[in-house]
Amino acid sequence: MSDRFELFLTCPKGLEGLLIEEAVGLGLEEAREHTSAVRGMADMETAYRLCLWSRLANRVLLVLKRFPMKDAEDLYHGVLDIEWADHMVPDGTLAVEFSGHGSGIDNTHFGALKVKDAIVDKLRTPTGERPSIDKINPDLRIHLRLDRGEAILSLDLSGHSLHQRGYRLQQGAAPLKENLAAAILIRAGWPRIAAEGGALSDPMCGVGTFLVEGAMIAADMAPNLNRELWGFTTWLGHVPALWKKLHTEATERAAIGMTKPPLWIRGYEADPRLIQPARNNIERAGLSHWIKVYQGEVGTFEPRPDQNQKGLVICNPPYGERLGDEASLLYLYQNLGERLRQACMGWEAAVFTGAPDLGKRMGIRSHKQYSFWNGALPCKLLLIKVNPDQFVTGERRTPEQRQAEREQAAYNQAPAEPQERQYNKNGNPIKPAPAPVVEQARLSEGGQMFANRLQKNLKLLGKWAKREGVDCYRVYDADMPEYSMAIDLYHDWVHVQEYAAPKSIDPEKASARMFDALAAIPQALNIDKSRVVVKRRERQSGTKQYERQSAQGKFTEVSEGGVKLLVNLTDYLDTGLFLDHRPMRLRIQKEAAGKRFLNLYCYTATASVHAAKGGARSTTSVDLSKTYLDWARRNFSLNGFSDKNRLEQGDVMAWLEASRDEFDLIFIDPPTFSNSKRMEGIFDVQRDHVQLLDLAMARLAPGGVLYFSNNFRKFALEDNLSERYAVEEISDKTIDPDFARNAKIHRAWKITAR
Incomplete structure (x- = not known):
């Protein structure tokens, strides 16, 4: 066999440039860059060194042969031509990987079978001995790559992928592969910072991948030093003495590195469930005396060991996939930016993100960006x-303002001057006042305009809400067309519903405006960022608006007209309380004394609770959903009501047809459309409202009143209803000031017998 070989080093997409620099530094010659790979020439010692020391490669492939290939027979004979007895014993184990297509082979499994058949046929002995397949830990792992009619047959020296260092047996929900983490550290300049004695901090460390990879770089530890099984371990071409020499050298270098004073490397993680797995991974890597991990939120992490220490803050924030993530991620990035400005002056930072628009919200410009x-x-x-x-x-x-900011930042970073210790009357030392804190990042021009509108609305509506005893109301409803959302206050929480932008709007601009608004909301409304919940409202069909969105199960108590009600801001698109029906609920409360009240499509029965508060003789609430009836039961219990309040589960139309009870006061607020599996047929409010009202009016006692409402914008009440009943539209009397901008939020009618 030749003393010089062609090697292919594979890697994740985007790492090719870094890998070719690393590989050349480790001895690869005539190196060339390919998609997700680097190719070059090397002797066996360099091949081993690449396996041991490459922090970026996935695999090191030693090319055994290249040959032209027109069809499957060419593939078979090209592989058969290799002297496989030089590489493995006849009864050894084998695994084959095949990539590419063409030359009559469109199925990689078929291609792998042809390669396997050729190797087995070549090695089969007269006594029947032959290699067998072992996909987990084979004696020999073969790779064939088909590229534009040429077959490249290689031996995989790595075995399992080189990113699997062996220390990370426990990982979080979205782990970053070790070689990608190493690439990010290298691109961020960590080798230079570590050589200068700098610190490393990860405020969202998860299970510690950045920290371990960073410590191994700083300690001159080969990333694969502790790996026991390799692709070449049982290869007949393996040179054990040469490998032992390189491994011994790497072990000695790691020992020297570990005797150096450890750098200050710290990780912080908000999720307590990840702390112990992170510490276990660090322990397996042998780096417990270098790396410490603590539980803590982003806004509280302390990256600096002392006033003069500088270093690198590195993190991989979550990207956001669930409902409401826009708000939580925006504030996460803002908190990260605020913490960097307050506690990391003079440091460098590297933020790896799948949501670069959020990176702009940190309030600090990046001087370089790299794609990965x-x-x-x-x-x-x-x-x-x-x-x-x-x-x-x-x-x-102005330059003067910039200088003032530098002086403020320097003041925040400077050690406190010695002060004369003061004591209180009990003889205990008095703690000094904390140093000034850097102010919040200022809003963008658009964000400030939006904040001004919110503050104006809050000032006007706040006086009305305080006077009326209302602590949950709408403070903004697409007042500015470019900021298309509804914002509701629920006591000390903010519920934001983002309306889907028209297709004519650039998604990037819509996203930027949304982030501007989310940055402005806490400041303008003086609400903590953690109490802002964001949802996206699109055109709903069927019962989609009632589908569960989350499963936090957290209820918040609010009050209205002397009634206490439970809302859930996170789990469903709607919260359990339709704010626009507040005037109708209060009207029902005033008129309910001594009456039998019926609430159809009752949802969480808030109108029924108001009726009970108003002294209703009895209430009956009907809905198809057990979930909302359970919620209704909690609303009644919260107010001390239990007797005389019936909750009926069933299809409203069928229930009315079967009922023979009479009621003095009826409220109906049906959905626009419903096709629940629990009901027969489909309900359409425009098509079916006449039948619904006729059935309900049949249950109305003499002198009784029926209130009918719905929010279907195109709804038209059937004209002939006025021939049978006295019908009065009262829509304008059921709209409070917080919905004055949206007078079509619903329509309502008062219906009585003639």
Whole structure:
């Protein structure tokens, strides 16, 4: 066999440039870059060194042969031509991987079978001995790549992928592969910072991948030093003495590195469930005395060991896939930016994100950006120098203002001057006042305009709400067309419903405006960021608006007209309380004394609770959903009502047909459309409202009143109803000031017998 070989080093997409630099540094010659791979020439010692020391490669493939291939027979004979007895014993185990297509082979499984058949036929002995297949830990792992009519047959020296270092047996929900983490650290300049004695901090460390990879770089530890099984371990061409020499050298280098004073490497993680797995991974890597992990939120992490220490803050924030993530992620990035400005002056930062628009919300400019791929997801690495010149304030600043900001930042970073210790009357030392905190990042121009509108609305509506004793109301409803959302206050919570942007609107602009609005909401409404819930409202059909969105099960108590009600801001698109029906509920409360009240399509029965508060003789509430009837039961219990309040589960139309009871006061607020599996047929409010009202009026006692309402914008009440009943539209009397901008939020009628 030749002393010089062609090698292919595979890697994740986007790492090719870094890998070719690393490979050349480790001895690869005539190196060339390919998609997700690097190719070059090397001797056996360099091949082993690449296996041991490459932090970026997935596999090291040693090319055995290249040959032209027109069809499956060419493939078979090209593989058969190899002297396989030089590579494995006849009764050894084998695994074959095949990539590419063409030359009559469109199925990779078929291609792999042809390669396997050729190797087995070549090695089969007269006594019947032959290789067998072992896909997990074979003696020999073969790879054939078909590229434009040429077959490239290789031996995989790595075995399992090189990113599997062996220390990470426990991982979180969205793990970052070890070689990608190493690439990010290298691109962020960590080898230089570590050589200068700098610190490393990850405020969202998960199970510690960045921390371990960073410590191994700093300690000069070969990433695959502790791997026991290799693709070449039982290969007949393996040179054990040469491998032992390289492994011994790497072991000695790691020992020297580990005797150095450890760098300050710290991780912080908000999820307590990940703390112990992170510590276990660090222990397996042998780096417990270098790396410490603590539980803590982003806004509280303390990255600096002392005032003079500098270093790198690195993190991989979540990208956001669930309902409401826009708000939580925006505030996460804002908190990260605020913490960098307050506690990391003079440091460098690297933020790896699949949502680069959110990176702009940190309030610090990145001086460089690099494209990466995390699996199939395109990502950006934002590199940041944390100093006042990079801070984004949302407005132009004069040189004098910039200088003042630098002085403020320097003051925040400077050690406190010695002060004379003071004691209280009990002899205990008095704690000094905390140092000033850097103010919040200023809003963008659009964000400030939006905040001004919110503050104006809050000032006007707040006086009305306080006077009326209302603590949940709409404060904004698409007042500015470019900020298309509804914002409701629920005591000390904010519920945001983002309306889907028209297709004519650039999605990037719509997303930017949404982030501007989310940045402005807490400041304008003086609400903590953690109490902002965001949902996207699109055109709903059927019962989609009632489908469960989350499963937090968290209820918040609000009050209205002396009634206490439970809302759930997270789990469903709607909250359990239709704010626009407040005037109708209060009207029912005033008119309910001594009456038998019926609430059809009752939802969470808030109108029934108001009727009970108003002194109703009895209430009956009908709905198809057991979930909402259970919610209704809790609303009654919260107010101390239990007797005389019936909750009936069933299809309203069928229930009315079967009922023979009479009621003095009836409220109907049906859905626009319903096709629940629990009901027969489909309900359409425009088509079926006449039948619904006729059935309900048959249950209305003499002198009784029926209130009918719905929010279908195109709804038209059937004209002939007025021939049978006295019908009065009262829509304008059921709209409070917080819905004055949206007078078509619903329509309502008062119906009585003639």
